[in-house]
Structure formats: structure tokens, C-alpha cells
Amino acid sequence: MVSERFASRWDTLAFVACVGLALMARALPEPAQEGVSSGVRRTLLAPFLFVEQQTGRLRAAYAQADGFLAERDSAALRAIGTAGLEEENRRLRELLELDRRLEAGAVAATVLRQVTPTRGLAVVLSKGARDGVRALAPVVTPNGLLGIVRSVDPRTSVAVLWTHPDFRVSAMTPDGSVFGLVQPRGGDPDMMTMLLVGVPYRDTIPPGTPLLTSGFGGVYPRGIPIGTVTRMLDEQAGLARTYIVRAAAHPGSASHVIVLIRRDPEVSAFGPESLP
Amino acid sequence: MNGRRDRLRRGAVLLLLVLLHFGLRPWLGTGRAAPDFLLLALLVYAIGTRPGKAAVAGFLIGLLSDAVRPVAFGSAMLAYTVVGYLAAWGKAVFFAENPVVAAAFFFGGVVVRDVLVLVWGGGLSGGGLAWQLVFWTPLQGLATAIVGLAVLYVFRRWLGVRLTG
Numbered sequence: 001m002v003s004e005r006f007a008s009r010w011d012t013l014a015f016v017a018c019v020g021l022a023l024m025a026r027a028l029p030e031p032a033q034e035g036v037s038s039g040v041r042r043t044l045l046a047p048f049l050f051v052e053q054q055t056g057r058l059r060a061a062y063a064q065a066d067g068f069l070a071e072r073d074s075a076a077l078r079a080i081g082t083a084g085l086e087e088e089n090r091r092l093r094e095l096l097e098l099d100r101r102l103e104a105g106a107v108a109a110t111v112l113r114q115v116t117p118t119r120g121l122a123v124v125l126s127k128g129a130r131d132g133v134r135a136l137a138p139v140v141t142p143n144g145l146l147g148i149v150r151s152v153d154p155r156t157s158v159a160v161l162w163t164h165p166d167f168r169v170s171a172m173t174p175d176g177s178v179f180g181l182v183q184p185r186g187g188d189p190d191m192m193t194m195l196l197v198g199v200p201y202r203d204t205i206p207p208g209t210p211l212l213t214s215g216f217g218g219v220y221p222r223g224i225p226i227g228t229v230t231r232m233l234d235e236q237a238g239l240a241r242t243y244i245v246r247a248a249a250h251p252g253s254a255s256h257v258i259v260l261i262r263r264d265p266e267v268s269a270f271g272p273e274s275l276p
Numbered sequence: 277m278n279g280r281r282d283r284l285r286r287g288a289v290l291l292l293l294v295l296l297h298f299g300l301r302p303w304l305g306t307g308r309a310a311p312d313f314l315l316l317a318l319l320v321y322a323i324g325t326r327p328g329k330a331a332v333a334g335f336l337i338g339l340l341s342d343a344v345r346p347v348a349f350g351s352a353m354l355a356y357t358v359v360g361y362l363a364a365w366g367k368a369v370f371f372a373e374n375p376v377v378a379a380a381f382f383f384g385g386v387v388v389r390d391v392l393v394l395v396w397g398g399g400l401s402g403g404g405l406a407w408q409l410v411f412w413t414p415l416q417g418l419a420t421a422i423v424g425l426a427v428l429y430v431f432r433r434w435l436g437v438r439l440t441g
Contacts, residue, residue: 011328011361018335018357025342026350026396033349040343048298049344056302110302112344122346150346158346252308 038153041124049112049156053126056110060256071142107131107259109139112156120251121164122147127259128155136219138260144225144248145169145213146257157259161251162194162226171196171226172214178203179214182226182245192250194227196243201236205229205243221260285434286324293317293427309415311423312386314341318356319385320427322363324436334360348397355392359385373438375425382424386417 025033041049110126127133129152137149139159147161160167163184171182180199196211209229215222227245234242297313304310318337322330337360338353345352363385390413394405428437 008326008328011326011331011365014328015331015357015361018331018361019354021335022338022350022353022357024350025353026348028349034346037343037346037349040339045340045343048294051295052298052302055299059302124344124346160346164347255302 034151034158037158038151041156042153046155049124049126052112053110056112056126056255060110105132105261107133107261109133109157109257109259111255111257120161122150122158122160125149125157125159125257125259126155128153128157130154132261133157133259134261138213138220138224140224140258140260141249141254141256142258143250144227145220146249146251146254148219149259159257159259162247162249163251169220169226170214170216171211173205173209174212176214178205179216180243182211185244192247193230194245194247195233196229196245197240199241199243201238201240204232204241207231211245282434282436285431286321289427289431289434290317290321293320308412309419311419312389312416313423315356315359315385315389316382316420316424316427318360319363319382319424320435322360323367325364327361327364330360330364331357332360334358348393351393351397354396355389358392359389362388373440375439378428378439379421379425382421383414383417386420387413390416 025036028036107127109131112124112126125133125139133149133152135149135152138145139147139149139161145162147159147164147167149157150160151158162169162182165184165186167184169182170179172179178199180196182194182196185193185195196205199205207230211226211229213220213222213224213226225248227247230244230246232241233244293313293316297317300313301310314337318330318334321333325333334356335353338356341352341356342349363381367381390409394408425439428435428439431437432439
């Protein structure tokens with residue numbers, strides 16, 4: 001224990017220097033911030049993130065073992081008929097002269113925990129470039145779309161969740177008749193609500209209608225559940241309607257996620273160059 | 277020799293807290309109310325050091341926190357720096373080696389950290405911000421205070437702390 005703890009000139013200088021560095025870090029452009037973060041994750045934090053990843057896996061193994069077995073069994077049953085469907089689909093696409101369907105793979109990742117507030121906007125995932133994760137890869141849970149990968153390190157990656165103000169995804173109703181753009185509503189992520197904007201005024205969506213990704217833009221595959229329409233929020237007369245959507249995937253409760261990756265050799269993952 | 281041994285002991289406690297942060301938190305569910313072991317390590321360190329060193333330690337812990345919190349980079353550095361400095365400075369004034377005061381010390385650290393992160397970093401607004409500050413932050417502060425008291429009690433000799441009352 002130190003006997004004298006009141007601040008000396010050195011203490012004040014150290015404090016001011018640290019505050020100054022923090023302010024500078026806050027003002028850095030986003031790529032530079034990501035560079036620093038990535039460097040820290042790859043060096044100082046690497047052993048601790050490894051510990052967290054392993055304990056997360058251990059926890060999942062203990063807590064969800066029965067659930068995993070049940071899901072595996074049901075998935076295996078569904079997979080029995082998949083080969084025939086794939087072949088049938090391939091023939092039909094050939095008949096319709098459609099391009100070959102892009103093949104998607106998946107990487108299971110652990111969400112690394114954070115302690116400070118704003119944790120509901122973005123997360124660090126335990127898988128990175130070495131596992132095949134690329135920027136702009138969709139992140140999903142068994143319930144639906146959770147977010148998108150923003151940046152990738154060799155062993156970890158950063159995913160922006162649907163609660164982040166920058167998040168956007170093109171959505172459609174299951175019958176493909178109505179399209180719109182889904183964006184976060186803001187406020188508390190626990191409210192689990194998004195907005196569906198840009199729905200043509202001539203179209204109406206009844207409450208309870210599920211929304212799926214439309215596949216427009218080439219980033220998200222078609223058909224991933226996004227949420228369910230709860231009610232209409234606003235309408236611009238003669239132009240468009242806005243709906244409130246209850247999200248399918250909870251940003252705070254996901255401990256394990258699936259990162260979708262493309263395995264088509266002609267397309268370099270979900271990088272910007274693959275966008276139309 | 278004793279000084280070196282004391283430093284090693286205190287370093288071991290701090291390392292244990294850091295390991296608990298990464299090794300135990302995955303077992304604590306979503307973790308919004310789970311104790312913040314990193315902040316606890318900073319506050320325990322601040323108890324026995326000068327404000328300048330505590331500020332530097334806070335800055336480094338903030339850097340680690342910002343690296344795994346990809347929103348509002350720099351806000352955790354600022355928050356932990358301020359918390360570290362204030363904790364080491366305020367310890368000389370307020371810390372009465374009384375369990376209640378020590379608990380308030382840990383609780384206050386969480387509150388100050390969260391307020392600074394939210395004000396400086398943004399990310400939450402309206403009802404979300406209010407809910408965080410009124411419900412989750414006090415809950416996490418309480419959990420951190422309880423664990424902090426346990427750490428002080430278990431390692432009181434290594435940390436050179438006397439808990440009375």
C-alpha cells in the first residue's frame with residue numbers, strides 16, 4: 001500500500017496524457033480505429049480471447065448437449081431428402097436457363113462477451129479469415145438474421161448486428177409479392193423492433209406476416225427470416241408505407257452464431273467486388 | 277524483498293481477475309448483470325498505487341475493452357482512465373477499509389464507467405439509455421461490488437487490505 005496517494009504533478013501529467021490519447025483514439029477515422037483494435041486482438045488479447053472461446057465452447061457443450069443432439073437428429077432427417085431436391089432443382093434451373101445457384105457454406109462461431117454498454121450494436125466473433133469468414137458475410141442464428149461481418153482478422157471477426165444504425169437489408173414477404181428495406185428502429189435493442197420502409201403505397205402487409213431476405217444486392221442469400229410485421233407505423237400518402245417489424249433474432253441472447261460463406265470459386269466470398 | 281513479494285502477490289491477484297473475466301463470464305449468460313472483473317482488477321490495482329499509474333492502467337484496460345467492443349472506439353479508454361485516476365485519488369480520501377464503503381467504491385466505479393462510456397460513446401438513446409442506466413448498470417455494479425468484497429476478503433493479506441466493521 002502506498003502511504004501518499006494524493007496526485008502529484010507526474011500523476012496529473014499521466015492522467016492528462018491518457019485522456020488526450022483516448023480523445024485522439026475517438027477522433028481517429030474508422031479504418032484506423034479498426035486497425036488498432038485488430039492489432040490489439042491479434043497480440044495482447046489473443047491468449048485471453050482463446051481462453052474465452054474455449055470456455056464458451058465448454059459451456060455450450062455442457063448446457064446445450066441435449067439440444068444439439070435433437071437438432072442434429074432432426075437436421076439429419078431433413079437432409080435425407082435433400083439430395084433428390086437438389087438434383088430436381090438443378091434440372092429445373094437448366095430448363096429455365098437460370099444460372100447455377102451459388103453454393104453457400106457456413107462457419108459456426110462463438111460470440112465473445114463484452115462488459116460495457118452498447119454491446120448490442122456489434123460483436124466480436126471467434127472465427128476469422130483462417131476459417132473462411134470474409135467481410136460482408138451474413139451472420140445468422142437458428143431464429144433468423146442477426147447481422148453482417150464488418151471486418152475480419154485472421155482468428156476473429158467483427159459483426160455489426162441489425163440494431164446498428166448502419167444496418168440495412170432488402171426484405172420481402174414469403175410469397176415474394178411485397179418488397180421493402182429493413183432498418184433498425186433505434187432505442188433499446190431489447191425492444192427487438194425494426195422498421196420496414198419503402199413499401200409501395202399500393203401494397204399492404206397484414207400484421208403477423210413474416211419477412212425474409214429478398215436476395216437483392218447479392219449480400220444476403222434469399223429466404224433468411226428477418227422478423228414479423230407487427231403493425232403499420234406511418235404512411236406517406238400516395239408514396240410509401242412504413243411498418244414495425246419484430247426481429248427474429250435477439251441480439252443480446254445469441255451466444256453462438258452461424259456465418260454464411262460462399263464457396264463458389266467464381267465469386268470471392270462476400271467482398272464488395274462480388275456486389276452487382 | 278517484501279516489496280517485490282507484495283508486488284508479485286498483487287500481480288497474481290490481478291492476473292486471476294483478468295483470467296476470470298475471460299474464462300468465467302461465458303458461464304454467466306448474456307452477462308449484462310455479470311460482475312466486471314476487468315474493472316475490478318483496475319480498482320483493486322488503484323487501491324494500492326498512485327493516481328498516475330492507475331490512470332495508465334485504466335487506459336490500457338480501456339484499450340483492451342475497446343478492442344472487443346467494436347462501437348465508439350476510444351470511449352472505454354477515456355472511461356477507464358478516469359475511473360482509475362479517480363479511484364486511486366479518492367481512495368486516499370474516502371476508503372475507510374469498511375466493507376460498505378469498499379462496496380460503494382466498486383459500485384461507483386461501474387456507474388462512473390458506464391455513464392462515461394454512454395455519454396462519450398453514444399450508441400444508446402432514449403428508453404434504451406435510461407433502461408441501461410437505471411436497471412442494468414446498478415445491477416452490474418451490485419454484482420461487481422459483491423465479487424469485489426469477496427476478492428478483498430480472500431486476498432486481504434496479499435493486497436495489504438484490512439477490512440473492519
